[in-house]
Amino acid sequence: DFSKEHGLSIFLRTTKSSPITKRFTSFPLFRTHTHATAASTFRKSTRTMMSLSRAAVPAPPSIRRTSAGDNNKQDQRVRGEQVRTFAFGARKAPKGQLPEREPNMGLDPENAQAKKKALERVLGEIDSTFGKGSIMKLGSAGQAKVATFPSGAMTLDMALGGGLPRGRIVEIYGPESSGKTTLAMHAMAEMQKLGGTVALIDAEHAFDPDYAKRLGLNVDDLVVCQPETGEMALEVVDTLVRSAAVDLICVDSVAALVPRSEIEGEIGMVQVGAHARLMSQALRKINVNAAKANTTILFLNQLRSKVGVIYGNPEVTTGGNALKYYSSVRLDIRRKEVIKGKAGEDDLGTRVKVKVAKNKVAPPYKVAEFDMMFGRGISSEGCVFDVAESTGVIEKKGSWYSFKGEQLGQGREKSLLAAKEKEGLYEEIVRLTREAIAAKMGLLSGEASVSSSMDEDDEDEDMFEEEEEEAMAEGGNVAAR
Numbered sequence: 489d490f491s492k493e494h495g496l497s498i499f500l501r502t503t504k505s506s507p508i509t510k511r512f513t514s515f516p517l518f519r520t521h522t523h524a525t526a527a528s529t530f531r532k533s534t535r536t537m538m539s540l541s542r543a544a545v546p547a548p549p550s551i552r553r554t555s556a557g558d559n560n561k562q563d564q565r566v567r568g569e570q571v572r573t574f575a576f577g578a579r580k581a582p583k584g585q586l587p588e589r590e591p592n593m594g595l596d597p598e599n600a601q602a603k604k605k606a607l608e609r610v611l612g613e614i615d616s617t618f619g620k621g622s623i624m625k626l627g628s629a630g631q632a633k634v635a636t637f638p639s640g641a642m643t644l645d646m647a648l649g650g651g652l653p654r655g656r657i658v659e660i661y662g663p664e665s666s667g668k669t670t671l672a673m674h675a676m677a678e679m680q681k682l683g684g685t686v687a688l689i690d691a692e693h694a695f696d697p698d699y700a701k702r703l704g705l706n707v708d709d710l711v712v713c714q715p716e717t718g719e720m721a722l723e724v725v726d727t728l729v730r731s732a733a734v735d736l737i738c739v740d741s742v743a744a745l746v747p748r749s750e751i752e753g754e755i756g757m758v759q760v761g762a763h764a765r766l767m768s769q770a771l772r773k774i775n776v777n778a779a780k781a782n783t784t785i786l787f788l789n790q791l792r793s794k795v796g797v798i799y800g801n802p803e804v805t806t807g808g809n810a811l812k813y814y815s816s817v818r819l820d821i822r823r824k825e826v827i828k829g830k831a832g833e834d835d836l837g838t839r840v841k842v843k844v845a846k847n848k849v850a851p852p853y854k855v856a857e858f859d860m861m862f863g864r865g866i867s868s869e870g871c872v873f874d875v876a877e878s879t880g881v882i883e884k885k886g887s888w889y890s891f892k893g894e895q896l897g898q899g900r901e902k903s904l905l906a907a908k909e910k911e912g913l914y915e916e917i918v919r920l921t922r923e924a925i926a927a928k929m930g931l932l933s934g935e936a937s938v939s940s941s942m943d944e945d946d947e948d949e950d951m952f953e954e955e956e957e958e959a960m961a962e963g964g965n966v967a968a969r
Contacts, residue, residue: 634849637682637736637784640674641858642871642925644842646878648817649850650929654735655782656816656849657775661789661805666823667840667860668788670703672738674866675786677704684735687711687728689721691744703865718745718763722770725785729774732781741788742767743806764808771814787811818846827859837861872918873904879924881917891917 614623636651645651652658652675660668676686681704688695693714697707711734715721721739728734739745747762778785789811794802805811812818820843827836840860844852858874859867876882882891882903889896889903891913896903907914 635782636849637684638675638678640671640678640868641842641856641866642868642875642921643856643858644671644819644871646875646925647842647844647854647856648847652784652786653816653849654784655779657771657778657785657787657811657814658817658819659787659789659805659811659815660819660821661791662821663791663823666821667838668821669740670860670865671819671821671842672740672786672788673700673703673705676710676736676738677706679736679784680706680709685709685711685733686736686738687713687734689725689737689739690714691718691721692740695740699863702863717748717751718766719748721745722766722774726770726774726777729777729781729783729785732783734783736784736786738786739788741790742811743790745807761808763806764810767807768810771810775814787815812846815846816848817844819843820845824857827861835862837864837867869904869908869914870900872914872921873900873907875925876917876921879921879928881920881924 611623615621634656635654636645636648637654638651639645639648660671662668676688679686688710690712691714695712695714700710701707711728713721713724715724722745725737725739728737745763745766747759747766749762750757750759753759774785777783789805789807791803792806794804822841822843824839824841826838829836838860840858842856842858844854844856846852847854859870861867873882877884877889882889882896884890887898889898889900891907897906907917
């Protein structure tokens with residue numbers, strides 16, 4: 489009775505020899521259909537259900553159906569034209585006129601005031617749940633501004649946009665004997681001069697206190713840790729960061745952070761990805777704490793060569809790819825040339841080139857050069873002289889250098905010695921150079937005009953033109969863009 493009233497059909501798909509088929513087909517209430525009939529009925533019922541669903545949620549007036557026939561080609565063409573008109577109506581506006589827009593209800597003063605109150609209520613709830621300062625507006629966030637400190641080389645500070653950033657992760661990598669540790673020690677000495685506390689995680693167990701003292705580092709106040717495993721080193725770093733009592737932490741180096749499983753195992757045992765997993769897990773914890781404590785973490789890294797690379801650069805840093813992403817600044821340091829001494833004397837030092845491979849706080853891909861003297865570290869006088877020349881404080885004509893119309897000497901080294909021998913001359917050059925740098929960086933208000941800053945930018949581009957072209961050639965098309 490139920491099937492007759494509602495017009496239902498029960499489809500049985502059984503074999504002819506089945507006794508169940510014989511029993512059910514004996515009743516006239518149940519009708520057995522063929523597969524073709526069943527498929528036709530299913531298609532009709534599906535179209536009926538789709539029509540009901542469309543009727544429940546009506547379409548916009550511009551694309552609503554005008555007829556009930558689905559198989560009518562003319563009706564399909566009309567519907568397609570309606571959809572195109574509805575979606576691309578703005579394209580049909582007259583040339584030079586904007587298409588008509590519906591009034592924006594979000595600009596209603598009452599609605600905007602209600603949204604503002606709702607936002608303040610939500611921000612207060614988040615602060616009360618997760619702690620004060622967990623969410624804020626950028627205009628009232630003082631820690632959003634990135635502070636910097638000197639790196640020890642004035643030319644490198646200009647390439648970095650002011651110096652190394654506070655509260656960020658910095659990576660310095662390069663080949664052996666290129667000056668990574670020396671540059672890190674100079675940065676630590678500069679932080680101590682500002683009154684900060686520095687720590688050294690000497691994973692390579694190769695720290696030389698006498699050499700660090702000659703570089704200007706206060707060894708007595710230096711916090712040193714020589715860990716046994718990589719886990720111990722990174723736990724010490726995390727503990728120091730969470731204490732918020734240390735301003736700069738130097739890890740020398742990432743390649744020496746050996747996992748505990750590798751130390752306890754046998755030599756030659758395969759440990760796939762253990763070092764990379766260790767660094768990735770540690771950086772996920774340290775990154776947030778370092779930003780909150782305003783602590784800079786300086787990672788020194790080594791280079792390895794990939795096997796079988798024919799095209800491209802085979803060099804790769806150790807510790808996986810996590811450090812590349814978490815670092816706000818990455819410095820590629822290379823030894824460019826050796827500074828020769830006089831005839832029969834030893835070499836004086838090396839000329840070092842540093843390329844800013846990544847910089848989140850200033851424009852990247854800039855190149856800086858400075859002298860690194862044996863036993864004395866970075867030549868601050870040479871850096872000042874180079875920056876003074878680039879900013880126009882010192883003029884160079886041919887091989888002769890002059891300051892305020894007075895010739896200093898022929899050649900860079902002789903001119904530098906002449907400036908240091910004359911009393912008060914070198915200090916005046918340093919003062920004018922720092923003022924020029926401050927004006928260029930926009931630190932002095934009301935003194936640097938737009939035109940002068942554009943001229944200084946052109947001079948800076950001229951200074952680094954050769955180095956940037958070389959860096960772009962090495963870095964490929966991405967660096968060139």
